[in-house]
Amino acid sequence: MSTDGRSASDSTTASALESASFVRLVTKADGDGLAASGLVARALAARGTPFQVTVGRTVATRTERAQATTGGDGDLTLVVGSTDATNATRLDTDDRPATLAAVDHVRDLGETPDLVLALAGLVAAGVEPGAGESEWLIETARERGLVERRPGVAIPTADPVDGLAHSTRVSAPWSGDVDATHETLSDAIGADLEAETDRADDADASGTTLEHTDHRALGSVVALDAVSAEAATAAAAESIQRVLKPYATPDAPFETVGGYADVLEATAQTEPGTGAALAMGHDAREPALAVWREYGRRAHNALEAASTGRYDGLFVVGIDDGPVEAVAALSTAFRSPEPLVLAVGAGEAALATREGTLPPLEGVARDLESVLEGTGDATDQGVTYDVTASGRRGYLQYDPAVDETTIIETVREYQ
Numbered sequence: 467m468s469t470d471g472r473s474a475s476d477s478t479t480a481s482a483l484e485s486a487s488f489v490r491l492v493t494k495a496d497g498d499g500l501a502a503s504g505l506v507a508r509a510l511a512a513r514g515t516p517f518q519v520t521v522g523r524t525v526a527t528r529t530e531r532a533q534a535t536t537g538g539d540g541d542l543t544l545v546v547g548s549t550d551a552t553n554a555t556r557l558d559t560d561d562r563p564a565t566l567a568a569v570d571h572v573r574d575l576g577e578t579p580d581l582v583l584a585l586a587g588l589v590a591a592g593v594e595p596g597a598g599e600s601e602w603l604i605e606t607a608r609e610r611g612l613v614e615r616r617p618g619v620a621i622p623t624a625d626p627v628d629g630l631a632h633s634t635r636v637s638a639p640w641s642g643d644v645d646a647t648h649e650t651l652s653d654a655i656g657a658d659l660e661a662e663t664d665r666a667d668d669a670d671a672s673g674t675t676l677e678h679t680d681h682r683a684l685g686s687v688v689a690l691d692a693v694s695a696e697a698a699t700a701a702a703a704e705s706i707q708r709v710l711k712p713y714a715t716p717d718a719p720f721e722t723v724g725g726y727a728d729v730l731e732a733t734a735q736t737e738p739g740t741g742a743a744l745a746m747g748h749d750a751r752e753p754a755l756a757v758w759r760e761y762g763r764r765a766h767n768a769l770e771a772a773s774t775g776r777y778d779g780l781f782v783v784g785i786d787d788g789p790v791e792a793v794a795a796l797s798t799a800f801r802s803p804e805p806l807v808l809a810v811g812a813g814e815a816a817l818a819t820r821e822g823t824l825p826p827l828e829g830v831a832r833d834l835e836s837v838l839e840g841t842g843d844a845t846d847q848g849v850t851y852d853v854t855a856s857g858r859r860g861y862l863q864y865d866p867a868v869d870e871t872t873i874i875e876t877v878r879e880y881q
Contacts, residue, residue, distance in 0.1 A: 478555075479544075479555055479556075479557065479571060480571055480574040480575070482542050482544075482555055483506070483510075483542065483544070483571060483574075483575060484574075484575060485540065486515060486540060486541065486542035487515070487516075487538075487540035487541065488515070488516045488517065488518075488540065488541045488542070489506075489510055489515060489516070489517040489518075489541075489542045489543075489544055490517070490518050490520070490532075490535050490541070490542070490543045490544065491503045491506060491507060491517060491518065491519045491520070491544050491545075491546065492520050492521075492522055492528050492531045492532050492543065492544070492545045492546070492549070492554070493519065493520070493521050493522070493528075493545075493546035493547060493564075493742075494521070494522065494523075494528065494546055494547030494548075494564070494852060495521050495522065495523040495734045495735055495738055495852070496590060496591075496730075496731060496734050496735070496854060496859075497586065497587060497589075497590025497591070497727050497728075497730030497731040497734055498563050498564050498565050498587050498588070498590050498591035498854070498855065499521070499546045499547055499564055499734065500521075500587070500590075500730045500733070500734045500738075500741045500742060500744075500745040501564075501565045501568070501583050501584060501586055501587020501588075501590065501730060501745055502546045502557065502558065502563075502564035502565045502567065502568035502587060503519050503546050503568070503742065503745060503746075504580075504583055504742070504744075504745025504746050504747070505565070505568040505569060505572050505579050505580060505583060505584060505587075505745075506544070506557070506568050506571060506572060507519055507745070507746045508572075508577075508579075508580060508746060508747055509571075509572040509575050509577040509579070511746075512577050513575065513577070519742045519746065520742075521734065521738035521739075521741070521742060522547070523735075523852065523861070523863065524850035524851055524852045524861065524863055525547070525548045525549060525550065525850065525851060525852055526550075526848070526850040527850065528545055528547055528548070528549045528551070529549045529550040529551045532545050532549055532551035532553065532554040533551050533552075533553060533554075535553075535554075542555060543555065544556075544557050545557065546558055546564045546568075547564065547852065548560060548852070548853070557571065558855065559855070560855060561855060561857075562855055563587065563588055563591035563593060563855050563856075564587070564591075564855065565584055565587030565588050565591060566588070566599055566600070568584075568587075569584050569603070580747070581603055581606060581607040581610070581612055581613075582607065582612050582613065582715050582717075582718040582723065582726065583718075583726070583745065584603055585600070585603055585604065585607060585613070585713070585723045585726075586720075586723050586724075586726035586727040586730055587727070587730065588600050588603070589620075589723055589724055589726075589727035590727040590730050590731050591854065591855060591856060592854070592856050592858060592859075594708070595613075595713060595723060604713070607713075611716070611717075612715065612716075612717060612718070613713040613714065613715055613723060614713065614714050614716070615711060615712075615713055615714075616681055616711070616712065616714050617681040617682040617684075617685050617710075617711060618681035618682070618684050618685050618710070618711070618712055618714075618722075619633075619636070619684060619685055619688050619709055619710060619712060620633075620635060620708075620709045620710075620712035620713075620722045620723065620724025620725050620727075620728075621633055621712075621721060621722060621724070621725045621728075622720035622721055622722065622725030622726060622728055622729050622755065622758065623720070623721060623725070623755065624721055626651060626684055627644060627647045627648045627651060628644070628759070629721070629725065630647050630651075630688065631643060631644045631646075631647040631762070631763075632758060632759045632761075632762030632763060633709075633725075633728055633762060634728055634731070634732065634761065634762050634765050634766075634792045634795065634796060635708070635709045635724060635727075635728055636688060636692060636706070636709055637692060637695070637698075637702070637766070637769070637796045637799065637800035637801065638688065638691040638692045638695055639691060639695050639696075640691070641762075641766040642762065642763050642765070642766025642767050642770070643766075650687065650691065651684070651687065654683070654687040655680060655683045655684060655687060685710045685711070688706070688709075688710075689706050689710060692705075692706040692800065693706060695800075697800075697801050698800055698801065699800065699801055699802060699803050701798070701799060701800065701802070701820060702799070702800040702801075705799035705800055706800075708724075709724055712724050712725070719744070719751045719754075720751075728758065728762075729741075729744070729754050729755065729757075729758045730744070730745065731791075731792075732754075732757055732758040732761035732762065732789075732792075733754050733757050733758065733761075735761070735789055735791055735792075736757055736760075736761050736789065737753075737757045740753050740754050740757055741754065741757075761789055761792065762792075764787065764788045764789060765788055765789050765792035765793055765796065766796075767788065768785040768786070768787060768788025768789070768793050769783070769785070769788070769793050769796055769797065769801070771785070771786070772784055772785045772793065772809075775874075776803060776804060777804070777874075777878060778881075779804055779805065779806055779881055780804055780806050780807075780808060780874075780877070780878060780881060781797065781802040781803060781804040781806065781807050781808070782807075782808045782809075782810065782870075782874055783797050783802075783807060783808070783809045783810070784809075784810050784811075784870055785809060785810070785811050786811075786812070787811070787812075788811065790809040790810070790811045790814050790815055790816040790861070791809070791816040791818075791859065791861060793809040793811075793816070794807045794808070794809035794816035794817060794818040794859070795816075795818050795859065797809065797818070798818040798819065798820055799820075802820075805819055805820045805821040805822075806818075806819045806820075806821075806824070806825075806881070807819070808873070808874065808877055810870045810873055810874070812866045813863065813864060813865060813866035813868075814861070814862065814863050814864070815861070815862045815864075815873055816859070816860065816861050816862070817859065817860045817861075817862075817877070818858065818859045818860075819858050819859075820858075823856075823857035823858060824853060824857055824858065824859070824860045825877060825880030825881055826880060827851040827852075827853050827860045827861075827862065828851060829880055830851070830862065830876055830877055830880055831849040831850065831851040831862060832849075833876050833879065833880075834849045834862075834864065834868075834872070834873070834876045835848060835849045837872060837876060838864075838865075838868065838872075848864075849862065849863070849864045850862070850863045850864075851863070
């Protein structure tokens, strides 16, 4: 087993997991965190160890939940993601995807990790399958027939219209609009878009299956539309490459690894209970897809209606309603002329960057709270934050009364 990147405390964590009589998993609210908790939960279930999974959106929330747990000897509280809890064991580290740590611990327990779930978690964490420590994962999955590289686009459904219209890994003129996506594919590919589909009973499905579509032609249309969109920036050409030539997953709940990652991200941020059930291997495919569709629709609609502002090195996207993290990610990948994006909503904001790492969000949160106290606008809610292991995506949560200008000025001080 590769041990690259493993910390000195890993053996302690593995030992605690092996001897635990009950495990409370408190995980961060992203696809990497869901995948990691799901991998560990499946291993615990296989060993007959009782467990509970909860999701915390911020460091403060995870800390509160971890510290609130009580139990007898043999109980273990395991946290996925940053935490300030002193009575809990941390599964991962700040500079490595939680999914990789989970895979290591599952193997330490003598169990076999779900390779497709692990690969989806890594994609959600921004890791290309096969890169670095993940090389053995993709090679083993290929050898076992669990994944296969093919032309096309990384979407979760067999219906390309459904998959592309709601994907938050692609931004094109038709994104978020099923009818517009259907018309584009019909005109450009000339495929049989009225074929039977296993999602035919879903009101949002178009009735298209990839079996009746030329994957190569589909990828070409998506790539051309993404890079030639009026609002597209030079970054779009590189970003779209990450969703082309996907790893198909013939026996997994979703059609591709990248599509699986998209669903994990959507459920983690909007309906974490559904996402956790999915990651644990329960029959949650259809509810998860319903969450993903709504998440994608809202993200693209919010991006289209957003106000924008450009500063030196910072692009600000103001939205009235929608998932700020998806809007920040889409803007960074396809629309922002600056490397750092700040998406601001009501009571929450997200940051994403193409280059380097984010400004230190702990400092941003602390300074923002100080500003609010100085103006008399501080509330009991406070300011909380979270950041991914890659350091390229982050989240802030605060009182909705805080104005956008205050958020922007505080973030700019740390650029």
